[in-house]
Amino acid sequence: MRSRFQQGLDELRDKLLRMGGLAEQAIDRATEAYRTRDAKFCQMVFTSEDDINQAEREIDELALDLLAMQQPMAVDLRFILAVVKINADLERVGDQAVNIAQRVLDLISEPEVQLPVDIPRMAAGVTTMVQRSLESFLDGKAEIAEAVLQMDNVVDRMKDEAFVVLVQKMISDPHVTRAALNVLLIARNLERIADHATNIAEDVIFWVRGADVRHGGAHYRS
Amino acid sequence: MRSRFQQGLDELRDKLLRMGGLAEQAIDRATEAYRTRDAKFCQMVFTSEDDINQAEREIDELALDLLAMQQPMAVDLRFILAVVKINADLERVGDQAVNIAQRVLDLISEPEVQLPVDIPRMAAGVTTMVQRSLESFLDGKAEIAEAVLQMDNVVDRMKDEAFVVLVQKMISDPHVTRAALNVLLIARNLERIADHATNIAEDVIFWVRGADVRHGGAHYRS
Numbered sequence: 480m481r482s483r484f485q486q487g488l489d490e491l492r493d494k495l496l497r498m499g500g501l502a503e504q505a506i507d508r509a510t511e512a513y514r515t516r517d518a519k520f521c522q523m524v525f526t527s528e529d530d531i532n533q534a535e536r537e538i539d540e541l542a543l544d545l546l547a548m549q550q551p552m553a554v555d556l557r558f559i560l561a562v563v564k565i566n567a568d569l570e571r572v573g574d575q576a577v578n579i580a581q582r583v584l585d586l587i588s589e590p591e592v593q594l595p596v597d598i599p600r601m602a603a604g605v606t607t608m609v610q611r612s613l614e615s616f617l618d619g620k621a622e623i624a625e626a627v628l629q630m631d632n633v634v635d636r637m638k639d640e641a642f643v644v645l646v647q648k649m650i651s652d653p654h655v656t657r658a659a660l661n662v663l664l665i666a667r668n669l670e671r672i673a674d675h676a677t678n679i680a681e682d683v684i685f686w687v688r689g690a691d692v693r694h695g696g697a698h699y700r701s
Numbered sequence: 702m703r704s705r706f707q708q709g710l711d712e713l714r715d716k717l718l719r720m721g722g723l724a725e726q727a728i729d730r731a732t733e734a735y736r737t738r739d740a741k742f743c744q745m746v747f748t749s750e751d752d753i754n755q756a757e758r759e760i761d762e763l764a765l766d767l768l769a770m771q772q773p774m775a776v777d778l779r780f781i782l783a784v785v786k787i788n789a790d791l792e793r794v795g796d797q798a799v800n801i802a803q804r805v806l807d808l809i810s811e812p813e814v815q816l817p818v819d820i821p822r823m824a825a826g827v828t829t830m831v832q833r834s835l836e837s838f839l840d841g842k843a844e845i846a847e848a849v850l851q852m853d854n855v856v857d858r859m860k861d862e863a864f865v866v867l868v869q870k871m872i873s874d875p876h877v878t879r880a881a882l883n884v885l886l887i888a889r890n891l892e893r894i895a896d897h898a899t900n901i902a903e904d905v906i907f908w909v910r911g912a913d914v915r916h917g918g919a920h921y922r923s
Contacts, residue, residue: 539782546768546778556768560761563782564789646882650875657868663882667889 487545488555492617494541495562495569498534499613501527502569503606505576506672510602512580513665516587521580531573538566561686565616568675568682572609575668575675582661582668592658594648596641598665604634605669608676615680621687627680634673641666709767710777714839716763717784717791720756721835723749724791725828727798728894732824734802735887738809743802753795760788783908787838790897790904794831797890797897804883804890814880816870818863820887826856827891830898837902843909849902856895863888 481489505524512520542563545551551559608630615623645659645666703711727746734742764785767773773781830852837845867881867888 543775543778543782546773546782547775550772551768553765553769556765560765560768560785563785567786567789646879649871649882650878653872653875656872656875656878660868660871660882660885664889667886 484545484549484551484555487541487548488558491538491541491545491559491562494534494538495565496613496617498531498538498566498569499609501531501534502572502576503609505531505573506579506602506606506609509576509579509583510599510606512583513586513598513602516583516591518584518587521584524576524580528573528577531570535566535570539563542566557686561616561682564682565679568678572672572675575672579665579668582665586658586661589658592655594655594659594662595644596662596666598662598669601634601637601641601666601669604630604637605673605676608634608673609679612676612679612683615683616686619683619687621684624680624683624687627676631673631677634670638666638670706767706771706773706777709763709770710780713760713763713767713781713784716756716760717787718835718839720753720760720788720791721831723753723756724794724798725831727753727795728801728824728828728831731798731801731805732821732828734805735808735820735824738805738813740806740809743806746798746802750795750799753792757788757792761785764788779908783838783904786904787835787901790900794894794897797894801887801890804887808880808883811880814877816877816881816884817866818884818888820884820891823856823859823863823888823891826852826859827894827898830856830895831901834898834901834905837905838908841905841909843906846902846905846909849898853895853899856892860888860892 505527508520508523508527512518512524542559545559546556608627611623611630612627615621615627642663645663649656649659727749730742730745730749734740734746764781767781768778830849833845833852834849837843837849864885867885871878871881
């Protein structure tokens with residue numbers, strides 16, 4: 480029979496995965512708002528922010544309860560601390576989705592402008608990164624987490640390319656500046672979400688391996 | 702005589718304050734780079750990133766050691782978790798300073814353009830927010846943390862004003878678009894630092910009061 484502590488750890492993991500689902504949904508809706516220019520999806524993102532914040536609180540409180548319940552072993556301590564950190568990142572993914580939805584509202588308040596940047600493709604990339612980072616956590620697989628770190632470079636490049644194209648467009652065609660700036664900021668918000676997925680992947684590796692690959696070096700500890 | 706655990710808590714607090722000092726210094730140097738257009742200060746920001754990352758790791762490891770050392774009381778648990786979260790925010794303040802320094806390098810690669818935005822004033826505001834949020838932590842004073850939450854509104858307004866002015870400038874004067882965009886992104890980086898200070902202030906309140914004011918509601922717990 481599993482102990483109360485073990486059951487608590489399982490519950491913590493389930494709650495974090497649910498939190499991840501909420502964050503992914505927020506990115507999807509913000510992207511759908513961009514694609515369809517339908518403010519309804521922006522509203523859905525704004526509404527779900529409360530659920531995400533509530534879920535964040537519950538996870539932190541459960542983590543505190545578990546730490547107070549008994550003397551956890553080192554491996555469980557690392558797991559609980561990883562959850563607390565991943566939790567904070569997922570909440571900020573939700574914040575970024577809100578920022579995107581706000582930019583979309585500004586975009587659709589003006590006539591549509593065709594811009595040579597594929598935001599939905601970039602959004603698909605960062606959503607995959609968030610999913611994989613959580614999958615690596617669920618399965619305790621550091622190699623999936625490492626693949627997420629690689630994907631971050633791809634998203635960074637997409638963002639850089641978008642910047643170059645959009646700045647050129649603003650200079651050659653000043654009447655689209657506001658729209659181009661909104662799209663540029665959306666690309667930047669997506670890049671931040673990719674950064675959060677990267678942070679999560681690093682925390683997973685930290686937890687799985689007891690190693691600290693954060694900031695570049697894989698310093699394995701005994 | 703203080704126990705080893707108590708000494709460890711003191712050491713954790715000292716390390717976090719030193720980390721805060723490194724993060725503040727990074728903002729100062731990035732701002733100095735902007736003010737003087739001297740790449741030397743950018744380089745100093747890039748160099749100090751390693752120190753900040755190293756300091757972050759040490760704090761996390763010490764937090765783990767303390768949690769493993771004995772069964773902490775609820776108040777100490779909250780303190781240690783607050784440190785882990787504040788630590789992550791300070792590391793990201795350092796990242797934002799790096800982003801600012803990168804934008805400054807791009808800015809000074811082109812002739813100087815006069816833009817009607819006071820970045821140093823905004824930087825002074827956010828630096829004060831970071832200092833106060835850490836001061837509230839050092840002194841355990843939730844009222845200082847609450848003042849930080851108020852200051853965030855002021856910084857947000859400064860950023861919004863900078864956006865309006867800079868977009869107008871880009872439209873009326875497309876040859877300054879690249880410079881104006883760099884300044885706009887610096888304003889946004891500063892706003893993110895203010896957000897991190899806000900997160901820290903919320904964690905302090907969470908720790909001091911056992912209350913959770915995050916996301917708006919002051920839900921005091923018994």
